[in-house]
Amino acid sequence: MPYFSNFSLKDYNTFGIDVKAQKFISVATLSQLKEVLKENKNIFLLGGGSNMLLTKDIYKTVVHVNLHGVIVNNETDTHVEVTAMAGENWHEFVLWCIDQNYGGIENLSLIPGNVGTCPIQNIGAYGFEVKDTIISLEALNIETLEIEKFTNEECEFGYRNSIFKNKVKGKYIITNVTFKLTTKDHQTNTSYGAIQEELKDISNPTIKDISNAIIAIRNSKLPNPKEIGNSGSFFKNPVITIELFDRLKTKYSTIPSYPVSDTTVKVPAGWLIEKAGFKGKSFGNAGVHNKQALVLVNYGNATGKEVHDIAKKIQRKIKADFDISLEIEVNVY
Structure with a gap:
């Protein structure tokens, strides 16, 4: 297997940041992955490169997980179990499932990244999280080189969170x-206003209709990473106390919220950022997208540090204006 030295990662991260890897290797099989790990313990894992901001060169062996394959395990009259390898492109996998009439992940259409990273972040959109359909996953223990199985419960999923982001971070590589998923009587979710608007002329929308609607919505709001470097939503939507929300409501009467519990609500981070005056603003080679304030962008030649500096500036302003601490959703290296 060939290693590449001083390798540019510009085409391997959706922000399009030009940092160098001291050593780079792409692995296509489990045996190759194990072989690389026997030789290198100081590694940096790279999947689809969609949920990261690279701010410096990487003086480690960058391992590109490029495992491919989709297997249908069990299919009944109502459900099917499908196993996808970690290197499968997430959106292409969603479309493949829809083509088979397998329902459950259509609301997650057009989210960038690969299958292997979707559980780490517990990706979610339009009233749905990927944890709702995951039965289990397999991961390679970097230390023992043994494959271990994690059930849904053992993944400890939370809002944009899992055990792989905290307790066992850096200890495993998800392989599949x-x-x-459902094969009929799909339990669809079209409760979001934007989806309802897209589907207003369709009386009984199929999972394909819902996917197409979400693709249209995302394309209208979010820049294509192949055209403008970005990682999608850069910040988490903050969960705040109802007490704080009521205080903010007296000053900002239009502030939106979504109930989380009896004592907390979720506030859209994009609304806060726009209200703070950042939407559409440029800072040198980077900036905040003009259609979606939740998205930070690289206009062509930005460094990761430039993007990160904007993020920190936004965090300070949101804290000062709203007394809310915005948490970054992407992984910053």
Whole structure:
């Protein structure tokens, strides 16, 4: 297997940041992955490169996980179990499932990245999280080189969170994920206003209709990473106390919220950022997207540090204006 030295990662991260890897290797099989790990313990894992901001060169062996394959395990009259390898492109996998009339992940259409990273972040959109369909996953223990299985419960999923982002971060490489999807009587979610607007002329929308609607919505609001470097949503939507929300409501009467519990609500980070005056603003080679304030962008030649500096500037302003601490959703290296 060839290693590449001083390798540019510009085409391997959706921000399009030009940092160098001291050593780079792409692995296509499990045996190759194990072989690389026997030789290199100081590694940096790279999947689709969609949920990261690279701010400096990487003086480690960058391992590009490029495992491919989709297997249908069990299919009944109502459900099917599908296992996808970690290197499968997430959106292409969603479209493949829809083509088979497998429902459950259509609301997650057009989210960038690969299958192997979707559980780490517990990706979610339009009233749905990927944890709702994951049965289990397999991961390679970097220390023992043994494959271990994690059930849904053992993944400890939370809002944009899992055990792989905290307790066992850096200890495992997810190799495949198994999903339980529906084959008929799909339990669709079209409760979001934007989806309803897109589907207003369709009386009984199919999972394909819902996917197409979400693709249209995302394309209208979010820049294509192939055209403008970005990682999608840069910040998490903050969860705040109802007490703080009520205080903010007296000053900002139009502030939106979504109930989380009896004592907390979720506030859209994009609304806060726009209200703070950042939407559409440029800072040198980087900036905040003009259609979606939640998205930070690289206009062509930005460094990761430039993007990160904007993020920190936004965090300070949101804290000062709203007394809310915005948490970054992407992984910053």
